[in-house]
Amino acid sequence: MTEVFERPSWDEYFMLQAELAKLRSNCMTRKVGAVIVRENRQIATGYNGTPPGIKNCYEGGCQRCTDRMNGKVKSGEGLGRCLCNHAEANAIMHCAILGIEAGVKGAILYSTFVPCLECTKMAITIGIKKFVCVDEYPETNYELIKEAGVEIEILDKNPELKPQIGDVVKFTRRKPEDGDWSVAVSLDEVYDYIRMLDADGYPSAFIRIGDYKMEFSKASWVAGSVNANVKITG
Numbered sequence: 001m002t003e004v005f006e007r008p009s010w011d012e013y014f015m016l017q018a019e020l021a022k023l024r025s026n027c028m029t030r031k032v033g034a035v036i037v038r039e040n041r042q043i044a045t046g047y048n049g050t051p052p053g054i055k056n057c058y059e060g061g062c063q064r065c066t067d068r069m070n071g072k073v074k075s076g077e078g079l080g081r082c083l084c085n086h087a088e089a090n091a092i093m094h095c096a097i098l099g100i101e102a103g104v105k106g107a108i109l110y111s112t113f114v115p116c117l118e119c120t121k122m123a124i125t126i127g128i129k130k131f132v133c134v135d136e137y138p139e140t141n142y143e144l145i146k147e148a149g150v151e152i153e154i155l156d157k158n159p160e161l162k163p164q165i166g167d168v169v170k171f172t173r174r175k176p177e178d179g180d181w182s183v184a185v186s187l188d189e190v191y192d193y194i195r196m197l198d199a200d201g202y203p204s205a206f207i208r209i210g211d212y213k214m215e216f217s218k219a220s221w222v223a224g225s226v227n228a229n230v231k232i233t234g
Helices: 010-022 063-069 087-098 117-125 142-147 187-197
Strands: 002-007 033-038 041-047 108-113 130-135 151-154 162-167 205-209 212-222 225-233
Touching: 010 033, 010 041, 010 087, 010 108, 010 130, 033 087, 041 087, 087 108, 087 117, 117 142, 187 205, 187 212, 187 225
Parallel strands: 108 130, 130 151
Antiparallel strands: 002 162, 033 041, 033 108, 205 212, 212 225
């Protein structure tokens, strides 16, 4: 069945993820969200606010932000006293915490604001090659971004969704007995069979050998072979 439907572009999709992340911000002066993406896969998320275990900014955790809200500090002043980590920095630290910093090279940083100087330096250091943003930031060093060869793109805040035309395929929910993958004729089919059934509420992919039933889950493709968890029942 062919239908016309609308969907966001990849840039719009990941910027929506950044916009969602900024809702978690606890900073009083500016809410920012950021995500790091590689090969259209989101690998890290960040939003600005005080470090874990420190009183939230909106609860008085950052005196600089409190002074800023009370008109005692102007925008861009006293940043050295600010206790709030920036969203981009938190996303980069998220990568380090997860041990995936090496995989960030060539990735794209999506942020609701263009990164500041410090976050720009961090992003350049780990190998990010593109910034995609929706708003500009007054403390951004565009010369540094240009010198580092980092591409920067400012998205339209009100994009128009483009109509898509394609075939909509409807699937019939499998019954428990439909999980038998003995009909698979290649490793690719075995991998797909296990992976597509590996979800809550679905029967596990299985195969019977004599009186035993072997159920498979959490399949991964490694060096031309399929690795999976196996549960054997009688």
